Each structure stands twice: as C-alpha cells, then as structure tokens.
Amino acid sequence: MSFFDDLPEAPAGLREPQLSRPAWSGPPSDELPxxxxxxxxxxxxxxxxxxxxxxxxFSTGCILDLVWSVRRSEESDSGWLEVMERGFERPGLPGILIGVALPDGRKAFAGDPSMVEGSLDIPGPFLVPREGGGSSADDEQAEGSAKYWLWPRPAEGDLQIVAKWDDAGLPEGSLIVPAEPLARAREEVRTYWSE
Structure with a gap:
C-alpha cells in the first residue's frame, strides 16, 4: 500500500488555473499585430x-524592432577587437540608450530602474527588452538587433524614438513615427480566435 493511495482524484474536466502574464511584460499571445x-x-x-x-x-502596446551597426575605420586590430567585444557584452544594444516620447508627453526608457520587482504597480509607460535579437561581427563591421515592448499602447499622435550612443560618438538623436501609419496599424490588429 502506498502513502498516496488515499489521495482523492481530481474531478473530471477540471483544469488547474493558469497564471496570467501581466500586460506590461509583452504582447498578447493571441493577436496578429x-x-x-x-x-x-x-x-x-x-x-x-x-x-x-x-x-x-498590438491592442495593448507596440514592439519596436531596432538594429545597430558600426563599421571599422582607423582602429587597430586590438582596438577593433574592443569594439566587437562591447557589441557582445550584453544582449540588445551595446551601450546605446533608448527611450520613447509618447504623444501625451510621457517618456519610457529601456532599462528603467523603476522596473525592478516590487514597483510594477505604477502605471507605466514601460519599455521592456524582449527576447531575441543578436549580434555578429567580422573584420569590418559589427551589427546587431534588439526588440523592445512599449506598454501601454500610445495614444493617438506621433511617437518619438530617442537614442544616444556615447561609445560610437553619436549624440542624442531621434526619429518620429507619424500618427497616421500608427493609426492604420491599430486598425489592422486581429485576434486569432473569433469570439
């Protein structure tokens, strides 16, 4: 006789509750953006x-798909090796500061210190690094990519992507994503399953 012989069986058809992922952590898993x-x-x-x-x-936020590249100029072999090592020292964008200015004036920063566990009850916005991306390098060029989840989805208006890359000698710059294509993309979001 086993200790567990008297363990009651689970009722038929009963499923264990599934933990739901918080909306700030990534896109819905059942949507085509x-x-x-x-x-x-x-x-x-x-x-x-x-x-x-x-x-x-997506219905709740946006994924920003970014790439970076640096090409060799006057660096010695050891200098270029240092450039490549910096490109691989951490996932994502090496030493590049990334932020987003939302249409309502709020800002989100990649690597925001308020994203530490225990402080996620604040309303955001958040710019969360996503899995994926990567880097490669050879004797002439180093390049990589990274994706960031912006939550919540910005209100109507232009979105400004801002970056600064001190290691590459690039001062702060930005790119405006216009309101019109963002509005069209909002209308194109589709769920996988019919209600």
Missing part, C-alpha cells in the same frame, strides 16, 4: 547607425 513597416534612422554617423526597422502594433 498591425505593422508600421517603414522605419528610419534614429542615429546616423560616419561609422555607426541605429535604425528602427518596424513597429508592430
């Missing part, structure tokens, strides 16, 4: 760029 495909340069210098490839718009 609307797209703002035409991006542009957030920062652009003689040997380094940060660009927005696209914005994926």
């Amino acid at each position: 609307g797209m703002v495909p035409s991006g542009g340069f957030v920062l652009r210098g003689p040997n380094a760029v940060v660009a927005l490839k696209a914005v994926e718009v």
Whole structure:
C-alpha cells in the first residue's frame, strides 16, 4: 500500500488555473499585430547607425524592432577587437540608450530602474527588452538587433524614438513615427480566435 493511495482524484474536466502574464511584460499571445513597416534612422554617423526597422502594433502596446551597426575605420586590430567585444557584452544594444516620447508627453526608457520587482504597480509607460535579437561581427563591421515592448499602447499622435550612443560618438538623436501609419496599424490588429 502506498502513502498516496488515499489521495482523492481530481474531478473530471477540471483544469488547474493558469497564471496570467501581466500586460506590461509583452504582447498578447493571441493577436496578429498591425505593422508600421517603414522605419528610419534614429542615429546616423560616419561609422555607426541605429535604425528602427518596424513597429508592430498590438491592442495593448507596440514592439519596436531596432538594429545597430558600426563599421571599422582607423582602429587597430586590438582596438577593433574592443569594439566587437562591447557589441557582445550584453544582449540588445551595446551601450546605446533608448527611450520613447509618447504623444501625451510621457517618456519610457529601456532599462528603467523603476522596473525592478516590487514597483510594477505604477502605471507605466514601460519599455521592456524582449527576447531575441543578436549580434555578429567580422573584420569590418559589427551589427546587431534588439526588440523592445512599449506598454501601454500610445495614444493617438506621433511617437518619438530617442537614442544616444556615447561609445560610437553619436549624440542624442531621434526619429518620429507619424500618427497616421500608427493609426492604420491599430486598425489592422486581429485576434486569432473569433469570439
């Protein structure tokens, strides 16, 4: 006889409750986003760029798809090795500060210290790094990509993506994502399942 023989069986058809993921942590898992495909340069210098490839718009927020690239100029082999190592030292954008100015005047920053556990009862906005992306490098160029979840979805109006990359000598710059394509993308959001 086992200790567990007297354990009652679960009623048929009963499912364990599933933990729901907070909306600030990422996009809904059952939506096809609307797209703002035409991006542009957030920062652009003689040997380094940060660009927005696209914005994926969901019912609750947006994913910003960013890429960065730096090309070799006068660096020695050891100097270039340092540039490449900085590009791989952490996931995402190496030493690049990223932020978003929302139409209502609020701001969100990647790596915002208020995102520490225990303080997530504040209303946001948040700019949360997403899984994925990566980096690659060779003797002439280092490049990578990163995605950020912007929550909550911004109100109607222009969205301003702001960046600064001190290591590459690029001062603060920005790119405006116009209100019109964002509004069209909001209308294109579709759920997977019919209600």
